[in-house]
Amino acid sequence: MNAQQSKHRANTLGAVSSREAAQDPSTGHFRALTLFDESTSTVCAARNMVSGCLQDWGLAHVVDDARLVVSELVGNVVHHAVPDDCLTRPGAARRIDVLVKAWPGWLFIGVADEDSTPPDLPAREFLSPELAGDFSEALLPDRGRGLLIIQRLADAVWWSPREPGGKTVWCRFDLDGTT
Secondary structure, three states, rough: OOOHHHHHHHHHHHHHHHHHHOOOHOOEEEEEEEEEEEOHHHHHHHHHHHHHHHHHHOOOHHHHHHHHHHHHHHHHHHOOOHHHHHHOOOOOEEEEEEEEEEOEEEEEEEEEEEOOOOOOOOOOOOOOOOHHHHHHHHHOOOHHHHHHHHHHHOOOEEEEOOOOOOEEEEEEEEOOOOO
């Protein structure tokens, strides 16, 4: 084997090792997608990205819940987020970052926007829907229903500020030891 063949073989082996490492769930997975709210397909694109990466990672059992969570979070940005003054660009579309991280036992989904206003995370229910009987609709809040849905589907929901402005709303799914 000459020097060039040896070098090619070493590069090929390195690429295989990197690819295998990327598919090894013990190392975790990460994907990010940046969208600009300039299209009616913004929410659909976010859902499809999340579905695709979860399928690739062998997490098909959480796809439906994750798609609904992403739809609600991205929809909130599209309908409610107003970029901070420091991030406002005349005529520019609003930036939305969708982050998906899987580690052994957990799935994290974050949606970042350019609005520093904290999300209005609803308090957990104090009254059981079973006790409300025929009046369970009265328990629904006037606003924040999407975040209430997210709280019911995910195991945890929180937010964090971003620099120089904006925020990320996060949710965590406990995967019961699956990756």
